[in-house]
Amino acid sequence: xxxxxxxxxxxxxxxxxxxxxxxxxxxxxxxxxxxxxxxxxxxxxxxxxxxxxxxxxxxxxxxxxxxxxxxxxxxxxxxxxxxxxxxxxxxxxxxxxxxxxxxxxxxxxxxxxxxxxxxxxxxxxxxxxxxxxxxxxxxxxxxxxxxxxxxxxxxxxxxxxxxxxxxxxxxxxxxxxxxxxxxxxxxxxxxxxxxxxxxxxxxxxxxxxxxxxxxxxxxxxxxxxxxxxxxxxxxxxxxxxxxxxxxxxxxxxxxxxxxxxxxxxxxxxxxxxxxxxxxxxxxxxxxxxxxxxxxxxxxxxxxxxxxxxxxxxxxxxxxxxxxxxxxxxxxxxxxxxxxxxxxxxxxxxxxxxxxxxxxxxxxxxxxxxxxxxxxxxxxxxxxxxxxxxxxxxxxxxxxxxxxxxxxxxxxxx
Ligand code: PMP
Numbered sequence: 001x002x003x004x005x006x007x008x009x010x011x012x013x014x015x016x017x018x019x020x021x022x023x024x025x026x027x028x029x030x031x032x033x034x035x036x037x038x039x040x041x042x043x044x045x046x047x048x049x050x051x052x053x054x055x056x057x058x059x060x061x062x063x064x065x066x067x068x069x070x071x072x073x074x075x076x077x078x079x080x081x082x083x084x085x086x087x088x089x090x091x092x093x094x095x096x097x098x099x100x101x102x103x104x105x106x107x108x109x110x111x112x113x114x115x116x117x118x119x120x121x122x123x124x125x126x127x128x129x130x131x132x133x134x135x136x137x138x139x140x141x142x143x144x145x146x147x148x149x150x151x152x153x154x155x156x157x158x159x160x161x162x163x164x165x166x167x168x169x170x171x172x173x174x175x176x177x178x179x180x181x182x183x184x185x186x187x188x189x190x191x192x193x194x195x196x197x198x199x200x201x202x203x204x205x206x207x208x209x210x211x212x213x214x215x216x217x218x219x220x221x222x223x224x225x226x227x228x229x230x231x232x233x234x235x236x237x238x239x240x241x242x243x244x245x246x247x248x249x250x251x252x253x254x255x256x257x258x259x260x261x262x263x264x265x266x267x268x269x270x271x272x273x274x275x276x277x278x279x280x281x282x283x284x285x286x287x288x289x290x291x292x293x294x295x296x297x298x299x300x301x302x303x304x305x306x307x308x309x310x311x312x313x314x315x316x317x318x319x320x321x322x323x324x325x326x327x328x329x330x331x332x333x334x335x336x337x338x339x340x341x342x343x344x345x346x347x348x349x350x351x352x353x354x355x356x357x358x359x360x361x362x363x364x365x366x367x368x369x370x371x372x373x374x375x376x377x378x379x380x381x382x383x384x385x386x387x388x389x390x391x392x393x394x395x396x397x398x399x400x401x402x403x404x405x406x407x408x409x410x411x412x413x
Contacts (some may be wrong), residue, residue: 029340029370030361040065043379045356052351053384055374056358058250060224060331061303062379068296069253069289076288084281089270092281100287101258103294107228108244109235110260114269115287117279119219119247119257123150125275126243126259127184129268130213131156136180138172140164140187142194144217145364147186156184163194166202173210183212189232190221193365193373195332197221197232204240215243223251224304224331229297248286252293256282307331307378310385314376317389322396333374335392342399343370349395355388 025031039046043062045054063069076096086092097115104113116122127150131137137151141160151158159176161169169185177183185207187198200216207214218231225232229251233241243261248254259269269276282290297303315328318335326335337343343359350357350372361370372392376385 029344043377043384047351047356050351050354052354052356053380053388054356055376055380055388056356057377058220058375059253059379060220060251060307060375060377061253061297062377063251063253063293063296063303066253066293066296069292072292073285073289076284076291080284082285083283086281087277087279088281089277094281094284094287096284096287096291097281100291100294103291104246104258104260107230107294107298108233108246108260109230109238110244110262112261112263112266114259114261114266114276115282116257116259116276117282118249118255119217119245120146120149121275121279122245122257122259123147123217124153125150125273126215126245126269127151127156127186128154128274129272130154130243131182131184134180135182135184136176138169138183138185138212140191140198142188142191142366143186144188144192144219147188147217151186156180163191164196164198166199166206169203170206173206173212177210177212183210184215185212186215186217188217188219190218190225190330190332192220192332193360193371194334195327195330197329200232200237200241204237207240207242213242214240215245216241217245219245219247219250219257220330220332222246223293223297224307227301229301229304248290248293252290252297254290254293255286256290303378307376310376310378310380310382313382314374314385314389317385318392321389321393331376333376335372335374335396337370337372337400338368340370343372345399346372346392346395349398350388350391353387353391353395355391357388357392 035047037045037047043054045052080094080096084092084094100115101113123146131154133155135156137156137158139147139151139160140163142163159172161172185203187203189198203214216233218233221231223229226234231246233244243259246258248256311328311331318326326333340361347357347359357372357374359370360373365371
């Protein structure tokens with residue numbers, strides 16, 4: 001068959017269904033748009049000429065822009081240049097990558113560590129390296145898209161257990177595990193859209209009972225929880241978790257990810273993990289900033305302490321002003337609205353009041369659970385928190401009436 005170059009204008013949409021699809025998204029309040037942030041200054045951002053207090057980023061420790069991280073990036077660039085020039089297995093494996101892996105080993109107290117281009121790349125590389133046809137995966141049904149994509153790529157048979165429901169997981173393991181060769185259980189430790197935590201000790205118990213491996217994604221817990229910022233898989237639990245993933249792009253205000261693992265698993269992944277083998281290594285300035293962030297976070301635990309005070313305080317403020325009891329045990333606070341359009345209206349109202357708070361909608365969260373995802377940072381002041389709590393209370397009332405019935409007490413319920 002001959003292929004001819006199309007004479008279409010480049011602005012034409014090649015398939016009519018694309019525009020129909022986009023129209024449908026708009027109609028259902030599900031369209032997504034890229035936002036151009038014009039300036040970033042600590043906890044403030046400027047969008048469309050308006051200065052906003054940002055409650056939507058994952059810069060939980062307020063380290064983005066910190067002089068120590070800038071200096072780390074510049075020093076690494078002076079020594080190693082701007083790019084890694086190749087994948088680590090070609091000629092991109094630099095000394096500074098090994099330095100970062102050593103720092104991760106100290107943070108996690110793990111036998112070894114392997115760094116990745118991003119958390120997404122870590123998940124879509126590690127899961128298919130470990131599992132394939134004939135194996136099975138049991139994942140929490142609220143697991144992040146990178147985990148879902150990794151599992152789909154692996155071609156392993158997979159089962160999704162109800163969120164944090166260990167009885168359901170045990171039932172699935174009992175029923176299906178025996179039919180497959182290897183089994184992998186996957187969860188997040190702190191859930192990115194719900195701010196609640198996995199029952200790690202129970203997962204460890206089930207992993208041993210059913211002869212499975214356990215992988216825990218600590219993207220949002222790393223830097224925040226644990227005495228040294230190691231995450232919710234504390235040093236006491238670390239030896240029982242086979243793969244701990246952490247990211248540098250959130251609390252550490254950089255980019256990239258790591259897996260804290262045994263040396264033999266590292267060697268295995270170096271030989272089998274496609275997202276590591278076939279992708280350029282992290283650029284030196286990014287690695288330099290990541291190193292500086294790890295160092296700073298272990299030295300200055302007050303960032304963590306301040307953040308913890310903030311989420312406890314914000315829980316009280318929300319109760320006081322909205323009358324609802326929302327899960328505020330972490331820096332991620334979901335205010336479940338339900339409808340997509342209502343969530344977008346509240347997002348817009350809050351923007352007008354000077355806040356950037358994102359309405360998170362399906363498919364990022366399950367249908368009918370659109371929510372405001374409030375993301376606290378240690379850089380927020382108590383005045384920021386108070387103003388936001390009042391703003392949410394006002395906007396909820398204006399949009400949904402005096403007693404918004406869709407607000408769940410337990411967001412994970
Ligand atoms: N896991 C979780 C739970 C996440 O929330 C994210 C990012 N939102 C990732 C993994 C992916 O990490 P990265 O942004 O470094 O690709």
